[in-house]
Amino acid sequence: MAALTVDKINVPLRAFDLELTLEVGSAVAVVGPSGAGKSTLLRAIAGLVEPRSGRIAVGSDVWFDAERSISLAPDERRVGLVFQDYALFPHMTVRQNIEYARKHRADEYLERFRIAALADVKPPSLSGGERQRVALARALARDPQVLLLDEPISALDAHTKATVRAELHELLGTLEIPALLVTHDFEDAAALADRVSVVVDGQLRQAGTVAELVARPADAFVASFTGANLLHGAAVQQANGSTRVELADGTVVTTADAAGGEVVLAVYPWDVTVAARPPDDSALNVIGGPVRSVAELGNRVRVAIGPVTAEITAESLGRLDLRPGGFAFASFKATGTRVVSAGSA
Amino acid sequence: MPAVLAALVVLGGAGAASRAGLTVYAAASLTNVFPKIDAGPRYSFGGSNTLAAQIQQGAPVDVFASANLTLPKQLYAKGLCSKPVVFTRNTLVIVLPKSNPASIHTIYDLTKPGVKLDIAGAGVPVGSYTLQVLRNMNLSSAVLKNVVSQETDVRAVLAKVALGEADAGFVYSTDARTVRGKVVTLKVPARGQPNVQYGMCIVSRSGDKPDARSFVDKVLSKAGQARLLAAGFLPRVKPAPPKKT
Amino acid sequence: MLAVAWVGVALLSFAFLLLPIVAIFARTSPGRLFEQLSNPVVRDAFRVSIETSLIAQALILLFGTPTAYLLATRRFRGHTLAVTLVELPLVLPPVVAGIGLLAAFGRFGLLGSTLDFFGVSLPFTQSAVTIAVAYVASPLYVRQAIAAFEATDPTLAAASRTLGAGPVRTFFHVVLPLARGGLIAGLALSFARGLGEFGATIMFAGSLQAVTQTLPLAIYAEFDQNFDATLAMGGVLVLVSVVLLVTLRLAVSWQRSPSTRSTSLFGLSTSS
Numbered sequence: 012m013a014a015l016t017v018d019k020i021n022v023p024l025r026a027f028d029l030e031l032t033l034e035v036g037s038a039v040a041v042v043g044p045s046g047a048g049k050s051t052l053l054r055a056i057a058g059l060v061e062p063r064s065g066r067i068a069v070g071s072d073v074w075f076d077a078e079r080s081i082s083l084a085p086d087e088r089r090v091g092l093v094f095q096d097y098a099l100f101p102h103m104t105v106r107q108n109i110e111y112a113r114k115h116r117a118d119e120y121l122e123r124f125r126i127a128a129l130a131d132v133k134p135p136s137l138s139g140g141e142r143q144r145v146a147l148a149r150a151l152a153r154d155p156q157v158l159l160l161d162e163p164i165s166a167l168d169a170h171t172k173a174t175v176r177a178e179l180h181e182l183l184g185t186l187e188i189p190a191l192l193v194t195h196d197f198e199d200a201a202a203l204a205d206r207v208s209v210v211v212d213g214q215l216r217q218a219g220t221v222a223e224l225v226a227r228p229a230d231a232f233v234a235s236f237t238g239a240n241l242l243h244g245a246a247v248q249q250a251n252g253s254t255r256v257e258l259a260d261g262t263v264v265t266t267a268d269a270a271g272g273e274v275v276l277a278v279y280p281w282d283v284t285v286a287a288r289p290p291d292d293s294a295l296n297v298i299g300g301p302v303r304s305v306a307e308l309g310n311r312v313r314v315a316i317g318p319v320t321a322e323i324t325a326e327s328l329g330r331l332d333l334r335p336g337g338f339a340f341a342s343f344k345a346t347g348t349r350v351v352s353a354g355s356a
Numbered sequence: 357m358p359a360v361l362a363a364l365v366v367l368g369g370a371g372a373a374s375r376a377g378l379t380v381y382a383a384a385s386l387t388n389v390f391p392k393i394d395a396g397p398r399y400s401f402g403g404s405n406t407l408a409a410q411i412q413q414g415a416p417v418d419v420f421a422s423a424n425l426t427l428p429k430q431l432y433a434k435g436l437c438s439k440p441v442v443f444t445r446n447t448l449v450i451v452l453p454k455s456n457p458a459s460i461h462t463i464y465d466l467t468k469p470g471v472k473l474d475i476a477g478a479g480v481p482v483g484s485y486t487l488q489v490l491r492n493m494n495l496s497s498a499v500l501k502n503v504v505s506q507e508t509d510v511r512a513v514l515a516k517v518a519l520g521e522a523d524a525g526f527v528y529s530t531d532a533r534t535v536r537g538k539v540v541t542l543k544v545p546a547r548g549q550p551n552v553q554y555g556m557c558i559v560s561r562s563g564d565k566p567d568a569r570s571f572v573d574k575v576l577s578k579a580g581q582a583r584l585l586a587a588g589f590l591p592r593v594k595p596a597p598p599k600k601t
Numbered sequence: 602m603l604a605v606a607w608v609g610v611a612l613l614s615f616a617f618l619l620l621p622i623v624a625i626f627a628r629t630s631p632g633r634l635f636e637q638l639s640n641p642v643v644r645d646a647f648r649v650s651i652e653t654s655l656i657a658q659a660l661i662l663l664f665g666t667p668t669a670y671l672l673a674t675r676r677f678r679g680h681t682l683a684v685t686l687v688e689l690p691l692v693l694p695p696v697v698a699g700i701g702l703l704a705a706f707g708r709f710g711l712l713g714s715t716l717d718f719f720g721v722s723l724p725f726t727q728s729a730v731t732i733a734v735a736y737v738a739s740p741l742y743v744r745q746a747i748a749a750f751e752a753t754d755p756t757l758a759a760a761s762r763t764l765g766a767g768p769v770r771t772f773f774h775v776v777l778p779l780a781r782g783g784l785i786a787g788l789a790l791s792f793a794r795g796l797g798e799f800g801a802t803i804m805f806a807g808s809l810q811a812v813t814q815t816l817p818l819a820i821y822a823e824f825d826q827n828f829d830a831t832l833a834m835g836g837v838l839v840l841v842s843v844v845l846l847v848t849l850r851l852a853v854s855w856q857r858s859p860s861t862r863s864t865s866l867f868g869l870s871t872s873s
Contacts, residue, residue, distance in 0.1 A: 054759075057763050058762075058763075059759050059762065059763070084762070084767075085759070085762035085763045086762050086763075086764075086765050086766055086767050088763075089765075090763055091763070092760070092763045094756055094759075094760060096756065098754070098756045098757050098759070098760035100757060100760075100761075100775060101779075102778050102779060111761070111764055111766070111774070112764045112765065113765075149764065150763075150764075153763075153764055153765060405825045405826075406824075406825055408825065409824060409825030457708070472725060474807070477808075477822050479822070479825055479826050503809065504724075504725035504807055504809060504812075505725050505806075505807025505808055505809050505813065506807075506808050506809055506810075506814075506822065507803075507807070507808065508803070508808075508821060508822070512803075516807070519703060519707060519709070520707070520708050520709040521703060521707050521708055521709075521724045521725070522725075
């Protein structure tokens, strides 16, 4: 798979300059607050915006190189860009939209994205989820070298989001081209991509896997932005309404949310209490494990214990005398967890 | 100008009697000289035919001064104004742009192919006089084929020639005098000259007949007639040929 | 009581607007009006009006559309000035426009000698009528076209480019179909304006039957000679205006239909 390389591009924006370098091998998410320059990044890669400097290439195909004065027009780049509001052509049917990208192959994509029944419908009559699928089908029909997604699920209602997230995750897994998605929602990013880059005010703050970002946030902003621990497990609903989730390592966690099947649980570090001995309360989830890392951020400390990262005060750190290599117990209430992603049940 | 006249007709419906001062509709060729005779009235200058038509449609006018007798006589026949009186006469001339681009030196040169001749429409007095001139000189078909435009009043013809857009035009000699530096004037041979008589009448609808009467008197007075002569108009009565003794 | 007065005022307004139009048809018997349609003055005027208007509108479309698209999609230094220039003929009294045209293209005008060199002489020709009409009517089209292009979602054009379509394909397949309603509305307006043009035409082109005498010019020339002919020509213009107005209404509702806005969020389906 030819990787997408974005090398030191600089795009002047209203309040700041977007300056970024990244390499997209498989599925990468760029997260950041609204206005951080994420959409501009995608537009620059697509050729809709010309950076002041830098280089953008896919494999050996150079799309933009300020030094060599190369700047391919968007139509000269084989790029698939799914816009935030999908930008489907309202005066054309779904089939015509797809054929716009590539003639004669519409049926293939209609099938693949399960929208064959909508072939002769015009976009204004479609639901949000349906539109997203058409937009994806159209972008991929272009046979692009890179897939770019701008807030792919932000526009959907909560219910549709869950299903679409799973579908998208699956799709991204099957793609043989690099995919770059931008979102302001860290959980969406975590669910869809392997690596996440945090961009604030046009600058890269941190890049890494989800676990790395949660465990060792580069600064307070990244910490509060990324926040959640994400625990994967199998959920079984209980008679009393709560859900029992068995994590990969066998630990059992109870969550107040109702769910079934493969789930992802989110636990915020500040909802996790750390103790040297297991607490007595049976209403708490308790996870005992080795202290994997201790990261101090001013007055707060992120402590990774087993699969969970807790956030405690520096004072508590001193009191508990936690050290990497030691053993501690992380506990949190059933109400302190959230089911963020239900797998296909 | 046409817009101004139209507006007057529409808005001026409410009786002229309620307005102070006279309203005089006069032929375009009188534009410069009438205000010199009497600066008081509100004047509207234009093609006499257009003005007559508006009087017919009920325009609130006190005095009508036309470049011919036909139009006021028509109004008189319809009871729309008093019996017309001749107040001055005029002659037709040919005007050419100063540079004379088509090299016109006589009226016969107007038959040359490609000459751009501008005249007034047939209903406008000066237009109808022009047709008479050409008929008198037996040049009608030969010259009329060179007509490129039929204007709505004599001053428009003059303007187009003065601007150099038309190669030649027929206007009154009094009009040619107003733009002396910009045009060259060619006389129309005597045998071609029509009898150009200007007629004036008091409009029946006038709300101020006494003042209208005094205006007419002013024009007919020695002072008024002197002004007309000074502007190049001819005396209202053709001087009798000197008796041979 | 207030309601009655309100309705009364409205009725009065309708009567005021309608009366002159009705009067044109009511003044003489329909028979005499029809007779006038075989009057050479009327027929020649109609032909001159239609020919010059059609050519003028074609020119307006051809030159006005790309201009409007440029002004709608690009922002550059002097953009406001450019838009003002394009709208200028709109506020210029037509007669002044006519004088300007003479001063520019007349024999002794700014471009007079250049045109002369190429053997072209404009004043007093039917081409002059076309030019005068195009000049006064174009801002009406261009303004509407700018608004129509501005109303189309720029993301759609961007999407088209990323899907491999060049600027030309994007314009014809995405932008134009979406702006179509507004463009047609603009064309109807400029056509109506052009048909009624008087001042600039008579200044720049003069008035000669079958050559430069359009319907408005013929009406003015005939009104003291043959009022029936004037009414007939007035009637023709009224009918054409009505057709144009209907076209305008239909076109405007076309532009406003849901298919011109990009798909709304949250799966709302808009009724057509």
